[in-house]
Amino acid sequence: MSTLYAVLFYLATILLVVGTGLKIRKYAITPAPLKIPTTPAPTTRSGVFWRMAREVTVFESLFKSNKWIWLFGYMFHAALLLVLLRHFRYFTFNVWWWVELIQPFGKYAGFAMVIGLGGLWARRILVERIRYISSPSDHLMLALLIGIGASGLSMKFLSPVDIIAVKVFFLGLLRFQINELPNQINLLVHLALVATLMIIFPISKLLHGPGIFFSPTRNQVDDPREKRHLAPWAAELEK
Amino acid sequence: MAPLDDKPVLDVRGPGGHPLDIPRLACGAMDDLKSYAAHPKHQEDCGFPGELIDNWQEVAIAKIGELADKNRAFQVYLDACVKCGACTDKCHFFLGTGDPKNMPVARQDLLRSVYRRYYTFAGKHFPWLVGARDLTREVLDEWYNYYHQCSQCRRCSVFCPYGIDTAEISMAAREIMDTVGKGQKYCNEIIAKVKVTGNNLGLNPKALGATLEGLEEDIEDETGVSVRIPLDEKGADILLITPSADFFAEPHIEGLLGYAKVFHEAGVSWTLSSYASEAANFGMFIGSYENMREISLRIRKAAAIDLGVKRIVFGECGHAWRVAYSFLNTLAGPFDFLDQNYPIPQHILEFTHNELEKGTLNIDKSRNDEFRMTYHDSCNVARGSRMGDKPGGQFEIPRAVLRAVCNHYFDMDRDTIKESTVCCGGGGGLLTDELMDLRIKGSSPRMKALQQVTEDHGVTHMAAICAICKTQFSKVMPKFGYEMDSILSVHQLVSNAIILTGQETDEDTAPIEGAATAGAE
Numbered sequence: 051m052s053t054l055y056a057v058l059f060y061l062a063t064i065l066l067v068v069g070t071g072l073k074i075r076k077y078a079i080t081p082a083p084l085k086i087p088t089t090p091a092p093t094t095r096s097g098v099f100w101r102m103a104r105e106v107t108v109f110e111s112l113f114k115s116n117k118w119i120w121l122f123g124y125m126f127h128a129a130l131l132l133v134l135l136r137h138f139r140y141f142t143f144n145v146w147w148w149v150e151l152i153q154p155f156g157k158y159a160g161f162a163m164v165i166g167l168g169g170l171w172a173r174r175i176l177v178e179r180i181r182y183i184s185s186p187s188d189h190l191m192l193a194l195l196i197g198i199g200a201s202g203l204s205m206k207f208l209s210p211v212d213i214i215a216v217k218v219f220f221l222g223l224l225r226f227q228i229n230e231l232p233n234q235i236n237l238l239v240h241l242a243l244v245a246t247l248m249i250i251f252p253i254s255k256l257l258h259g260p261g262i263f264f265s266p267t268r269n270q271v272d273d274p275r276e277k278r279h280l281a282p283w284a285a286e287l288e289k
Numbered sequence: 290m291a292p293l294d295d296k297p298v299l300d301v302r303g304p305g306g307h308p309l310d311i312p313r314l315a316c317g318a319m320d321d322l323k324s325y326a327a328h329p330k331h332q333e334d335c336g337f338p339g340e341l342i343d344n345w346q347e348v349a350i351a352k353i354g355e356l357a358d359k360n361r362a363f364q365v366y367l368d369a370c371v372k373c374g375a376c377t378d379k380c381h382f383f384l385g386t387g388d389p390k391n392m393p394v395a396r397q398d399l400l401r402s403v404y405r406r407y408y409t410f411a412g413k414h415f416p417w418l419v420g421a422r423d424l425t426r427e428v429l430d431e432w433y434n435y436y437h438q439c440s441q442c443r444r445c446s447v448f449c450p451y452g453i454d455t456a457e458i459s460m461a462a463r464e465i466m467d468t469v470g471k472g473q474k475y476c477n478e479i480i481a482k483v484k485v486t487g488n489n490l491g492l493n494p495k496a497l498g499a500t501l502e503g504l505e506e507d508i509e510d511e512t513g514v515s516v517r518i519p520l521d522e523k524g525a526d527i528l529l530i531t532p533s534a535d536f537f538a539e540p541h542i543e544g545l546l547g548y549a550k551v552f553h554e555a556g557v558s559w560t561l562s563s564y565a566s567e568a569a570n571f572g573m574f575i576g577s578y579e580n581m582r583e584i585s586l587r588i589r590k591a592a593a594i595d596l597g598v599k600r601i602v603f604g605e606c607g608h609a610w611r612v613a614y615s616f617l618n619t620l621a622g623p624f625d626f627l628d629q630n631y632p633i634p635q636h637i638l639e640f641t642h643n644e645l646e647k648g649t650l651n652i653d654k655s656r657n658d659e660f661r662m663t664y665h666d667s668c669n670v671a672r673g674s675r676m677g678d679k680p681g682g683q684f685e686i687p688r689a690v691l692r693a694v695c696n697h698y699f700d701m702d703r704d705t706i707k708e709s710t711v712c713c714g715g716g717g718g719l720l721t722d723e724l725m726d727l728r729i730k731g732s733s734p735r736m737k738a739l740q741q742v743t744e745d746h747g748v749t750h751m752a753a754i755c756a757i758c759k760t761q762f763s764k765v766m767p768k769f770g771y772e773m774d775s776i777l778s779v780h781q782l783v784s785n786a787i788i789l790t791g792q793e794t795d796e797d798t799a800p801i802e803g804a805a806t807a808g809a810e
């Protein structure tokens with residue numbers, strides 16, 4: 051079982067890093083032929099930096115759009131961030147001080163994460179417009195994330211797992227050794243789901259994460275009259 | 290809920306009729322609405338196959354891949370959508386029709402589902418899981434119908450957490466369809482006309498010259514002052530590029546008279562060009578960079594070679610201003626031969642606003658006292674361009690000009706103006722009679738917002754700075770209880786209020802006591 055999970059995590063990590071890397075590369079090398087920022091837009095690069103910062107830290111456009119989706123979406127993403135940061139403690143031999151600092155919040159953030167996801171799922175089922183646009187994969191994605199959250203919470207609050215052994219397993223993986231993983235069902239489910247998430251990341255809508263940074267309507271400077279913008283393939287037309 | 294029947298709508302407000310009220314889904318409501326197919330000759334004039342080619346499926350699929358390599362927005366937007374639903378109630382065509390395929394995300398999905406099928410792992414191996422589907426004839430027809438129910442107004446892009454712009458997808462879809470010979474008559478016929486005669490209407494230089502002479506006479510009859518509307522004058526300082534509707538349609542012409550009066554009072558030399566007698570660039574509507582570039586280069590040739598002007602100013606035209614402001618430098622630049630002390634290009638409202646600030650215009654606001662005004666932000670000006678130095682100048686400058694020439698001005702509901710403006714319902718290549726049903730329904734959010742200010746503030750007229758908006762509103766306003774001339778050009782109000790140097794004013798138009806302060810807000 052330990053070997054199986056070790057292989058699974060090596061594989062998932064490679065697919066996540068390589069797959070997402072290739073996608074980011076595609077976004078980066080694909081030119082934007084025209085200036086299309088959604089205006090009013092910042093007229094300087096630092097202005098664009100702040101616009102993007104607001105989008106990714108407080109979900110500004112979503113807030114303007116729909117308060118319920120913002121509330122649940124923000125709850126989920128903020129909680130997920132805390133939970134992820136908290137998990138650093140299982141990958142570093144000495145726990146960093148700021149990981150220690152967020153530990154009490156990160157522990158309970160799991161609940162916020164699951165509640166946020168539940169809210170999003172409820173909307174997907176109950177609001178007819180959102181039900182209409184949902185594919186099976188949209189429901190499964192929520193199920194997967196809720197599964198990860200719930201199985202994680204069960205280890206913290208229902209049937210604790212030998213967390214030292216888990217840490218030894220992952221520290222081992224980082225040093226290319228395979229140590230014994232506790233054979234406990236909620237742990238195995240949690241890890242299998244996380245590996246699944248890592249594997250599907252580069253081939254799913256989770257690409258919205260890197261994608262937003264490449265969105266021309268959000269990352270372009272509004273300066274077309276001052277600065278000529280020309281894509282390489284468009285420059286060819288002028289020859 | 291907005292009515293879904295075909296009858297003319299007199300009062301669509303009803304109980305609780307907020308402009309942005311969300312309708313129940315009416316699946317298939319607009320399934321059958323098809324705009325006319327392009328004539329093979331016009332297709333070929335635009336560089337596309339005349340009719341649907343035999344291997345259309347193969348070519349269309351390859352074109353999706355080509356666009357994903359050439360246009361970052363297209364690639365990122367196909368991948369990034371999480372179906373959160375934030376955009377689902379943002380499209381005026383959805384609000385007006387209830388047809389779920391008019392929800393922005395659903396409109397994108399018509400193409401995204403095909404992209405997924407042929408270009409993604411999940412779609413290739415598990416199509417049912419991710420809603421991927423084969424490109425069939427039915428899918429192509431569905432594209433044709435619903436990508437011609439998008440006015441490319443970008444309202445959805447304001448509200449999308451990733452900035453996904455349905456206009457980009459709909460432009461790409463139209464380009465893919467054109468590439469396989471499935472073009473739309475309205476857009477492609479107009480593009481063909483520009484290439485032959487220089488304007489969308491096919492107005493030849495002689496007719497244009499005669500029209501302008503007639504307009505000069507009108508101004509002289511009305512004011513007693515000779516104001517010129519020059520055509521093809523070499524060595525003029527300013528080339529004015531304006532939508533050809535300004536030459537013949539109401540209320541557009543009144544706007545042209547306004548530009549002429551402002552130029553006259555500012556004491557600048559200017560000219561129109563018969564070769565580039567069109568501001569609008571329908572190449573954008575069909576997502577064709579090549580066509581958009583070819584049309585833009587006419588302006589460069591007119592300015593640089595034919596007339597040798599120092600500045601380019603654009604008249605009131607929405608999509609034209611987006612192409613001019615955001616794309617002209619890219620498509621037809623660099624404009625290093627023009628006077629770099631002025632914005633290139635400049636909007637006529639920027640020009641007029643400057644003159645008002647300088648105090649060169651003698652304005653009598655009371656001449657517009659018969660109008661209680663509001664202002665419709667045209668979508669492509671609002672969300673695809675700018676005026677002035679600061680972000681949002683495209684909202685402030687037109688309002689500043691209106692307030693400077695009218696005593697009675699009121700804004701509509703905040704959620705329906707500025708960057709949240711709702712489209713007139715006729716933009717993006719939809720201003721054609723066979724789509725009238727859609728145009729009326731799509732205009733209903735704007736019309737409801739207008740009805741609100743009519744009730745609350747007694748607003749009688751609405752001003753706009755887009756040729757499409759003006760034509761569309763003069764057609765649809767009668768369906769909502771307004772006269773067709775309730776839509777005005779902003780420069781029409783400027784024209785009314787200007788007292789030309791040497792103009793004799795009679796008593797009727799003298800300022801009325803107290804009018805200057807009454808009702809201004």
